[in-house]
Amino acid sequence: MNTIVLDTAATAAQLAAGHISARELLQNCTAQIEATDARVNAFTEKTLGRALAEADAIDARRTRGETLGPLAGVPYAVKNLFDIEGVVTLAGSTVNRSHAAATADAFLVSQMAAAGAVLVGALNMDEYAYGFTTENTHYGAAHNPHDLSRIAGGSSGGSGAAVAAGQVPITLGSDTNGSIRVPASLCGVWGLKPTFGRLSRRGTYPFVYSIDHLGPMASTLGGLALTYDALQSPDPLDAGCHALEVQPVMPFMNSGIEGLRIGVLGGYFSDHASPAAREMVALAAKTLGAMDEVTWPDAALGRAAAFIITASEGGSLHLNDLRTRADEFEPLSVDRFIAGALQPADWTIKAHRVRRMYRGKINALFKDWDILLTAATPVSAPLIGTEWLDLNGTRHPARAAMGLLTQPISFAGCPVVAAPMWPANTNGMPIGVQIIAAPWREDLAFRAAQVLSRAGVAHTKPALFQTSTK
Amino acid sequence: MSDESTLNYVNSAAAVLGIPMDAARAGRVASHLQRTRAIAALLDGADLSVADELAEIYCPLAFKSNEYMREQL
Numbered sequence: 001m002n003t004i005v006l007d008t009a010a011t012a013a014q015l016a017a018g019h020i021s022a023r024e025l026l027q028n029c030t031a032q033i034e035a036t037d038a039r040v041n042a043f044t045e046k047t048l049g050r051a052l053a054e055a056d057a058i059d060a061r062r063t064r065g066e067t068l069g070p071l072a073g074v075p076y077a078v079k080n081l082f083d084i085e086g087v088v089t090l091a092g093s094t095v096n097r098s099h100a101a102a103t104a105d106a107f108l109v110s111q112m113a114a115a116g117a118v119l120v121g122a123l124n125m126d127e128y129a130y131g132f133t134t135e136n137t138h139y140g141a142a143h144n145p146h147d148l149s150r151i152a153g154g155s156s157g158g159s160g161a162a163v164a165a166g167q168v169p170i171t172l173g174s175d176t177n178g179s180i181r182v183p184a185s186l187c188g189v190w191g192l193k194p195t196f197g198r199l200s201r202r203g204t205y206p207f208v209y210s211i212d213h214l215g216p217m218a219s220t221l222g223g224l225a226l227t228y229d230a231l232q233s234p235d236p237l238d239a240g241c242h243a244l245e246v247q248p249v250m251p252f253m254n255s256g257i258e259g260l261r262i263g264v265l266g267g268y269f270s271d272h273a274s275p276a277a278r279e280m281v282a283l284a285a286k287t288l289g290a291m292d293e294v295t296w297p298d299a300a301l302g303r304a305a306a307f308i309i310t311a312s313e314g315g316s317l318h319l320n321d322l323r324t325r326a327d328e329f330e331p332l333s334v335d336r337f338i339a340g341a342l343q344p345a346d347w348t349i350k351a352h353r354v355r356r357m358y359r360g361k362i363n364a365l366f367k368d369w370d371i372l373l374t375a376a377t378p379v380s381a382p383l384i385g386t387e388w389l390d391l392n393g394t395r396h397p398a399r400a401a402m403g404l405l406t407q408p409i410s411f412a413g414c415p416v417v418a419a420p421m422w423p424a425n426t427n428g429m430p431i432g433v434q435i436i437a438a439p440w441r442e443d444l445a446f447r448a449a450q451v452l453s454r455a456g457v458a459h460t461k462p463a464l465f466q467t468s469t470k
Numbered sequence: 471m472s473d474e475s476t477l478n479y480v481n482s483a484a485a486v487l488g489i490p491m492d493a494a495r496a497g498r499v500a501s502h503l504q505r506t507r508a509i510a511a512l513l514d515g516a517d518l519s520v521a522d523e524l525a526e527i528y529c530p531l532a533f534k535s536n537e538y539m540r541e542q543l
């Protein structure tokens with residue numbers, strides 16, 4: 001069974017009815033990983049002993065007639081910055097290999113276990129999450145299952161690639177400036193960056209405390225929603241977890257979009273999107289009946305402030321290791337980390353002040369709109385090793401450019417569902433569309449996403465594992 | 471900052487922070503910082519007043535409701 005077509009909710013129901021066992025699901029999953037991961041390079045660690053124990057425990061509970069969790073028996077994997085008990089949390093680095101193994105699971109891994117999901121391993125990523133391409137020098141690049149010569153996106157590249165390759169139907173990732181939405185877009189899978197402060201980050205290796213988010217990626221929208229609901233819980237031990245109660249989206253998935261005010265982001269967002277990306281936004285807009293173009297206030301300013309806070313916090317976090325072990329860092333990002341550590345305080349403080357002003361403008365915008373649409377990446381996946389990108393006549397550093405359209409949104413903390421869409425002229429490669437709602441309104445983003453899914457314009461596709469050179 | 475002044479800044483600031491820096495790395499870091507400086511210039515154009523505080527400020531303890539305070543009496 002190729003898990004790319006595995007519908008999470010249906011699978012859990014089949015398992016509960018005894019039509020399939022958790023052990024069979026796990027075997028199907030591990031067979032697909034064995035068959036494909038030498039080409040995809042999504043996994044950095046396999047936790048098959050734990051997975052077998054979790055699967056057998058689920059089967060035993062079913063045999064005893066006990067009530068099973070909503071994700072019972074569903075295999076999943078996590079970006080390797082999530083703590084897994086007994087495993088060293090690499091966060092994409094070799095520096096962390098000298099750390100002790102985690103003594104407990106990350107909060108969200110515990111939530112997944114409580115829902116009955118089966119953890120099969122940890123996934124490739126950009127070192128310390130500072131990148132958009134998962135061209136990891138230490139562990140090798142994550143390859144895009146739809147064209148193995150192309151990037152999977154990042155920094156949660158292994159998380160996107162594993163779902164696209166049909167290895168697991170669900171993964172967890174992190175998103176500071178676009179690190180869930182970029183790989184979701186380039187790999188053609190569903191992704192959710194929730195509201196900043198919605199999900200606990202406890203037990204994950206941080207990148208930028210003041211902007212880090214965690215969230216799921218999935219092969220189906222239903223699986224994404226089911227997983228998101230299972231992940232929710234207040235957590236007073238994460239100072240950045242602001243949600244005080246669970247607000248599930250599953251009950252509202254089929255409420256439709258009647259009465260919702262849906263607009264399309266123009267200006268900065270249109271200027272930084274390729275024709276193929278704009279084509280996908282237009283298709284989503286047409287399907288959702290969105291007619292009006294909307295200006296997102298101060299998008300370039302928001303991106304600038306996010307860039308500066310990211311560099312400063314990231315550089316400060318790793319300063320001790322940069323002093324003594326810089327040569328062990330990822331060559332693609334070590335100089336950026338050092339530059340961040342050296343930034344004048346004025347830049348960082350001003351960026352935080354800009355963020356407060358920015359928040360006010362964005363929250364004001366959502367008094368007039370319920371849903372806003374834009375592309376998740378400017379282009380489809382570039383070839384691995386691409387240095388420069390021409391975008392509407394302007395030359396951009398290719399790796400940084402992958403976050404041009406995501407960074408202004410996450411800086412505001414708004415929830416976004418990334419919907420996988422398939423342009424006609426990108427050689428079969430996907431580009432995602434961001435469905436953006438006001439903070440704490442994930443339910444609205446999921447309602448709009450469900451309309452796109454039901455209309456057949458947003459969906460995953462089985463990977464072909466082919467290689468092109470164009 | 472000119473390229474040379476950025477390079478001087480990188481070498482001086484790295485020395486203050488105790489980050490070893492050879493000439494090749496100093497050049498690469500200076501290039502990054504030069505790009506960031508151009509980005510930071512956008513912030514200088516933001517319409518900030520003295521009343522615009524940081525987005526999040528230190529909180530000594532979560533706020534206690536009046537109901538909680540009455541219970542403590």
